[in-house]
Amino acid sequence: EVQLVESGGGLVQPGGSLRLSCAASGFTFTSYWMNWVRQTPGKGLEWVASIKQDGSEKYYGDSVKGRFTISRDNAKNSVSLQMNSLRAEDTAVYYCARAVAVPDYWGQGTLVTVSS
């Protein structure tokens, strides 16, 4: 059974940093692009970042480029999102998602709240 479990969310002040992690199991991790997608409370879904199977290619949404960094550890079947210079508008539920071009399996999400 495919499982994706996010952790690391919480309350952070504007300008602060947070690191999200996603533990994957139940599939061959090195065969898939991995992604972060966020959902603002009561709003829609927004693609945040993607990383290739071997980590050699990374892509970011315009709203997070230069502030967020995606990485993966294939030995530990995990993917992370380092979030710096956080803003109020980054407040959202962050989902880890496996993808074949577009997401198929999603984790349950972790809530990030940016507020003073």
Added chain:
Amino acid sequence: QSALTQPPSASGSPGQSVTISCTGTSSDVGGYNYVSWYQQHPGKAPKLMIYEVSKRPSGVPDRFSGSKSGNTASLTVSGLQAVDEADYYCTSYAGSSFVFGTGTKVTVL
């Protein structure tokens, strides 16, 4: 990276059909056969209902079907049931990224 356009809401009585549109551009929906649809109940993660325009994952009822014409994809839910009441989102591959639809709330009357 503009969002794909979906109607905000759709509704139907039990047993009826509802169709949701998802309009993009030639750079996303029209350019690739990687359009997926997700169902999301309140407080839950999105669940894949349709992938690659019209394919259904194992376990998804055949009441759900997808299609595409040009820059617009569509999801049809036939034989509406109370459990189908949820938010539905489309997404399309857009070359090194993907873009989501604005979401449609389906209400079963």
